[in-house]
Amino acid sequence: MKIVVCVKYVPDATGDRGFNDDGTTDRESVDSLLSELDEYAIEQALKIVESGVEAEITYLTVGPDDAKDALRKALAMGGDNAIHVNDDDIAGTDALGTSLILAKAIERAGFDLVICGMASTDASMGVVPAMLAERLGVPQVTYLDEVTVEGTTVKGGGTVKGRREGDVATELIEAALPAVVSVTDRTGEARYPSFKGIMAAKKKNVEALDLDDLGIESDQVGLSAAWSIVDTATKRPPRAKGEVVEDEGEGGVQLAGFLAAKKFI
């Protein structure tokens, strides 16, 4: 079978992230990396293969030149090859446009199972897996804490099964393949790439595609076609100085008063 794992190259969440004047992500002033939440998707794809399912794993990303780093990191963890969709006209594309590009690339590559992280660590919308499933016309099984694949044959078929933990219930869900799933950060620690994996990844094929290759017109994507844009952004204010209680014999009372005012006691 064929597994496509969608990964995103995002600004480092520990860096000082910001926006350009047009509301798009500022990629210059902060280092970027493979979205941590996508590492769980990669790990689950590798686990499915290690469980005995015969599958080819392809990583797919949409992003600028440097997004290749995210694909190399994924390939260093394991898997077979990657697709990098890169086009100047893509800058500023929202989730809806991204799902269009991903869906076209996935259809072109062929797939039995698409695995996504539960959301990106930058925009954290978490809607792309559902949009993808709609565009591909296949079932979606999202926010899984556990995922397995059963009954696949060389001709395809088989099912994907998963467990979704909710506040009030745990759902056991399954869908016939082909399907799209998204997995949470509770699926289990993602592995480190090994040194041998890093060296092997350099020899794995990364196919470069642009909008033309996917039959997408430039006015279907980009900032001008986006349904959701960043209108304004305000930097998180620096932490205000806390209230200092000088203990002149009444410290305990003042402390209790403070906590009571905040409804802690």
Next chain:
Amino acid sequence: MTVDRLLPTRDAEDLLDLTRTVADRELAPVAARHERAESYPEGLFGVLGEVGLLGLPYPEEDGGGGQPYEVYLQVLEELAARWAAVAVATSVHTLACFPVATYGSPAQRERWLPRMLEGRLIGGYSLSEPHAGSDAAAIICKARPVADGYRINGTKAWITHGGKADFYALFARTGEGSRGISCFLAPGAAEGLAFGRPEEKMGLNAVPTTSAFWDGAVLEQDRLIGAEGQGLAIALSALDSGRLGIAACATGLAQAALDAAVEYANERTAFGRRIVDHQGLGFLLADMAAAVDSARATYLDAARRRDLGRPYSRQASVAKLIATDAAMKVTTDAVQVFGGCGYTREFPVERYMREAKVMQIFEGTNQIQRMVIARQFAR
């Protein structure tokens, strides 16, 4: 602070990035806790093996990383900067693979080497005895030929990873004199093999150091590495490599102490300004930095000679001497920078100072290193 390194290849840069990531996540957060509790980090060497850090200087076709010493030692240095005991045990493991990798028959290499270099089997090194440390030729532990192998009797000492390792590079007597020592790949568990209680050490407490008591255990014939009587030659040829490993560990430890001292000197204020701005303290930090840089420079010089196949015995001894003396000085001065706080266990530098001392002692005391260096001058 990330050390600015000159590395020979892009692969090496990626390897150092990987090492820092793994060391920051798996070593740094738990090192102090394990050292204080004297508890072994179960599973940690498995992770280091999976990532590929336990067979770096050996050929890829044997399961190793195919890296030059110049690169392998810088990996050790990064490990040591987070957790000296783990770096030392990694150096010892790498050394324990040396006899099989270098003197083993094709069958022995095929049988054991991949699992050793991939870290699925962890190794210890067993040359020293209670009365034979620096004087390795004085060992008395016996290996007597029997029907299907060798029967081992005697006591070995100062074994890093003792009782925890899966195999030991064991040196024992099959005859008299310096040509009467043989090298064996001994299993970690055997009938007639027992380990002593872990030594109560000044530092490096998370990885045990023990004695081993051999009471008639039989090693199969194919556990003899090299020819009978070749043991001392094998041990001596491994010595220089081992010394470089310790030089790298000492450099990493000194770097960690310097980093901690610099951090503190930028935070702590006295007489209305940060203590880093007081010239007296600035000079102390400058001397520490010079010691760290010279330590790194000497071990890299020796490593590059080794990688080129040039003689490097003298340079290895210089590196071991310079780097471990630097570690002792820098960690002691780091405690000084921290003042009273440095003397408490709340801060890491007192541990660094305790860990540095043994580095002047093991893998050939620094007096032995001076003997090796001086020997070159006798005409």
